[in-house]
Amino acid sequence: MTEPGKSPLVQPWDTIEIGAADYLNGDGVLRLRVIHVRAEAAHPNIEWIHLLGTRLHGNRDGQMMMVTVRTSALRRPGAVTRSAEH
Numbered sequence: 001m002t003e004p005g006k007s008p009l010v011q012p013w014d015t016i017e018i019g020a021a022d023y024l025n026g027d028g029v030l031r032l033r034v035i036h037v038r039a040e041a042a043h044p045n046i047e048w049i050h051l052l053g054t055r056l057h058g059n060r061d062g063q064m065m066m067v068t069v070r071t072s073a074l075r076r077p078g079a080v081t082r083s084a085e086h
Helices: none
Strands: 015-018 030-037 048-057 060-070
Touching: 015 048, 015 060, 030 060
Parallel strands: none
Antiparallel strands: 015 030, 030 048, 048 060
């Protein structure tokens, strides 16, 4: 569970940017607007999480994809950008 007062590692409408080594079957830098985070992501010791989102290409949305991401990558400064709208 997420500790009280702590924001989740990643949540819907966040944008993530990670390298190919930080997600399964990585094929280059991934920029993804997160749509859904599976419930197990709240577990504090989980190493990988499943995210559903839209891959971003420049300022355009691309394909929808399910991706398995290293949680350690999401803890790096600048890897997750919170949406001000949501």
